[in-house]
Amino acid sequence: MRVQSLDNKASCYHSNMRLNNKPQNFHPSFKSLISQKQINEIIKNTKNPQNIRKYLDSIESYNAFIRGLDRISFNQITDQLYQKYGIETDLKGNKVIAGANALVCNIFQKLGLIKPPALYMRSFPNSQQFSRTYAVTSVHKQMTDFDIAMKERYPLRSVVYNSNIDWDKLQLMAISEKEAGHSSTGHFLHVFLHEFFHNVHADNLYKRFGSEARGSDVFAYLQRKYSKQANIELVKKETGRYGSTNPAETFADEMSERIADSLNPRTLLPDKNPFAFMEFEGRIDFNQMIDDIWQGKKRKY
Numbered sequence: 647m648r649v650q651s652l653d654n655k656a657s658c659y660h661s662n663m664r665l666n667n668k669p670q671n672f673h674p675s676f677k678s679l680i681s682q683k684q685i686n687e688i689i690k691n692t693k694n695p696q697n698i699r700k701y702l703d704s705i706e707s708y709n710a711f712i713r714g715l716d717r718i719s720f721n722q723i724t725d726q727l728y729q730k731y732g733i734e735t736d737l738k739g740n741k742v743i744a745g746a747n748a749l750v751c752n753i754f755q756k757l758g759l760i761k762p763p764a765l766y767m768r769s770f771p772n773s774q775q776f777s778r779t780y781a782v783t784s785v786h787k788q789m790t791d792f793d794i795a796m797k798e799r800y801p802l803r804s805v806v807y808n809s810n811i812d813w814d815k816l817q818l819m820a821i822s823e824k825e826a827g828h829s830s831t832g833h834f835l836h837v838f839l840h841e842f843f844h845n846v847h848a849d850n851l852y853k854r855f856g857s858e859a860r861g862s863d864v865f866a867y868l869q870r871k872y873s874k875q876a877n878i879e880l881v882k883k884e885t886g887r888y889g890s891t892n893p894a895e896t897f898a899d900e901m902s903e904r905i906a907d908s909l910n911p912r913t914l915l916p917d918k919n920p921f922a923f924m925e926f927e928g929r930i931d932f933n934q935m936i937d938d939i940w941q942g943k944k945r946k947y
């Protein structure tokens with residue numbers, strides 16, 4: 647495991663993927679293939695039959711992923727993350743997290759998107775604000791509530807995962823959040839795609855606005871709650887409830903959906919260009935909004 651010394655200047659948090667389950671103790675083992683019985687239950691209980699195909703595709707990939715973890719060690723995965731992408735890791739032996747990050751790195755590599763410089767696993771404070779948060783991406787130059795709560799600062803654009811989440815239930819958590827209208831996909835890679843897109847977005851804003859400090863100010867603007875009810879309703883319909891929290895979350899959850907929908911279930915790589923949208927889908931206003939958020943345009947949301 648390679649841990650960079652922490653860069654004192656860089657850091658901040660933003661994102662909260664929340665979960666209904668009670669936090670559980672961290673287990674470094676995995677046990678969590680989805681059985682045919684569970685698949686039948688999911689199909690029987692879904693409120694959204696149009697999503698079943700996507701759930702089945704994700705479950706197929708997920709089960710192959712879990713089986714594949716048996717054939718590789720934790721250190722082999724983190725060594726690859728370092729050798730292929732230069733990513734420093736301190737993931738406390740959690741193979742599911744290491745493996746899922748490696749899959750998302752491969753996807754982002756294929757798409758030519760930037761990847762985080764470092765990945766961490768930490769016990770988040772048992773507070774209202776953070777106890778049920780899956781992960782936080784450090785996107786702000788200035789100190790945040792998360793840094794203060796953690797008493798640690800993380801390098802800019804790194805991702806910190808919460809060790810109090812039961813990551814062995816990754817696939818079931820993803821489907822239950824999609825079923826609840828909370829997140830934009832039921833894909834088992836959802837949390838990872840989501841965090842990586844905050845990272846890509848932040849990097850774009852740093853470059854566009856000329857510095858990390860200015861870019862993170864714009865990011866903070868995009869983390870303010872929507873004031874227009876019409877925008878909240880639009881995002882809920884197009885992306886999901888979590889995405890409607892603020893424009894930065896809209897961007898991460900919407901882009902995660904586009905990637906998840908483009909993945910070949912066998913290779914877990916995009917089969918088609920996930921960014922060749924959507925003008926054809928009659929979502930012109932929504933697409934314009936996503937593009938404005940991407941560019942950091944300070945329009946009134």
Ligand SMILES: [Zn+2]
Pocket residue numbers: 660661662663840844895898
């Ligand atoms: Zn987020």
